[in-house]
Amino acid sequence: RFTGSNSSMRFNWFAFWAKDTVQKIDEIQKIQSNNNVNQGSPVIPISGKPIRTQNLLPTSSQILAKSYGLWSPGKTWECPKWMHDTYFTKAEDGKVYPTWHPPVDFNPETNTYCTYGHEHGDDPLSSEAFNIAGMPAFGYVNEQLATNNPSNPSLHRNEDHFGHKVLVANNWQMFDESNTSLIKSCDVSLKLHMGTHSPDALVNTAHEMFVSGKCDGLEPFNLKHFALFGAAGEFKEPETSLCDLSVNPGITPSPTNQPYGDAHRAIPTAGCYQRGTVDQKTADVNTRNSEYWLTGFVGKSFYFRITNPSRFYDPSTTTKINRTVNSCYDPTHPLSTTLLCEETLAAGSKVEWDDPRSPFRGTTQIETHFSGLAFENSANSVIYTDAYGRNASISPAPAQGITFKQIVPVQGFNYDANGQASLFPARDYSALGQNGVRAPN
Secondary structure, three states: OOOOOOOOHOOOOOOOOOOOOOOHHOOOEEEEOOOOOOOOOOOOOOOOOOOOHHHOOOOOOOOOOOOOOOOOOOOOOOOHHHHHOOEEEEEOOOOEEEOOOOOOOEEEEOEEEEOOOOOOOHHHHHOOOOHHHHHOOOOHHHHHHHHHHOOOOOHHOOOOOOOOEEEEEEEEEEEEEOOEEEEEEEEEEEEEEEOOOOHHHHHHEEEEEEEEEEEEEOOOEEEEEEOEEEEEOOEOOOOOOOOOEEEEOOOOOOOOOOOEEEOOOEEEEHHHHOOOOOOHHHHHHHHHHOOEEEEOOOOOEEEEEOOOEEEEEOOOOOOOEHHHHHHHHOOOHHHHOOHHHHHHHOOOOOOOOOOOOOOOOOOEOOOOOEEEEEOOOOOOOOEEOOOOOOEEEEOOOOOOOEEEEEEEOOEEEEEEEEEEHHHOOOOEEOOOOOOOOOOOO
16 A cells, blocks of 8 residues: 555556457457458557546647537446547647547546447557558548638538548558559558438538558658548439439538539438349348448549448438338348348347447448559649649638648659459458447447
């Protein structure tokens, strides 16, 4: 027992773990496949991280972004709000933004581990390009758009906290498009807002995306702007037999002036599930229940697939969405015979959409990949664009909305990744339902 008067020498708990070993609390950050050409991002142990204290919160003199402090616990077992708010970063505008955090943490108030109930993908600290961009400032592009249009809320973009997801690609093997024998190893870290639980993506094509990194022997890059996933005001069904239709849900986009861009957002619909014969419905049910997000960024294509979204489009409801888990309780629905629904029914009591027991959490990604990186020669390594990464200029032009600072290579390059070499490993950020992550996520 310490009997001295110096309070900084006291402690109220301690733990031992073997150096360089992984504990259970570390394992449940995510589960990922190891079968890909390129390996998944490493899980950084959180067992020995500093315990969260209220001293880690922003000071009263710091300016808070609109996206900061939006989350509060929705279940009694979840971590307190103040712990979540200790995870922040300061962006180049000097404001405080929320950032990545693990899905589980240690609560010093109860001396137990707790969950935040949602996840943000890969740990940015695991990226070998981390020193280029640091921790991602969730909502930064949204904030700048509002700053440029302070008196016109219809031109603002407000994305929820849950949808910010990080993907880390270390030592990606890529080849020069003009000389396929020239191979480069590239480190890339990206952050995308990808909501699979709300009506937002039914109509909004603009979603905040960051991409940063460096290829061996080449200059670094760091871009932040909206990625575009097709047309505002509509989306399309998953590309499978008897589906693939465009859908206009009759909801006003926000902002109202989002441009058309790139490919699409493919989202499950009530009608798509039910088309065709019984055999067709059964054979295609998993494809019809997947979301596909395809866009262009840094001159190439980026593709994301989520296999367990928590919502689908249903025009018969007020919100235009229904909860996927509800289909498990309808024996006539094609989803009811799937393994995910069998898992749901085995829970016994009725599983609600935001229950951690529901397997429809928006946490499982497969076949996610990007096709390459392409930059033209630039007169300067610092350029400015509008919120959509367009109209590049070597100096800002606020009157035209050209205020978004981007870091690009002066010497351009065009690198591709082929087939299996472009895939992120399949991963489940709910660790097969072990870490308390639930919808909304």
